Amino acid sequence: MFNPSRDQVRQFFIDTWRKHQELQVLTPLEDIALNWIEQHPEYHDVLIQPDAMTREFNVEEGRTNPFLHLSMHLAIAEQLSIDHPRGIRQAFDKLASRTDPHHAAHEIMECLGQVVWESQRLGTALDSEAYIELIRQRVSRD
Structure with missing residues (x-):
């Protein structure tokens, strides 16, 4: 299993944006990441800042961590592509039909x-059943 460090994740997104700006060829994963970066113009400046690798994004200060946010978009895109946990693709499609794919991904x-x-709080593995159940609850909302 691939388990990148914080620095590797940040470098990946920084490099993807830089390569795009320089019109370089992207890998398939970078292409997916670029799609999400483009949908978040509020992160573009962060990705070119000299302190991007070390910058802190404190929730207490009302700051969203763009690297975490983009990483979660990538994780969800992968889950949708393989329908794991089972049923996530169908739930996503229902959510997207009510709004749009980006909003559905945020849901x-x-x-x-x-x-x-x-799982971090309890020191346990991620509970896939609880995850898909939370998603289904969102789908069933009016």
Whole structure:
């Protein structure tokens, strides 16, 4: 299993944006990442800042960590591509039909964040069943 460090994740997104700006060829994964970077113009300046590798993004200060946010988009894109946990693709399609794919991904991201936080808090593996159940609850909302 691939388990990149914080610095590797940050460098990946920084390099992807730089390569795009320089019109270099992207890998398939970079191409997917670029799609999400382009949908978040509020992160573009962060990706070119000299302190991007070390910058802190404190929730207490109302700052979203763009690297975490983009990483979660990539994780969800992978989950959708293989329909794991089972049923996530169908749930995503239903959410997207009500709004749009980006908003649907953010809905799922809320669920992913909750189960990741819970697994870290308890020191346990991510609970896929709880995750898909949270997503299904969002789908069933009116």
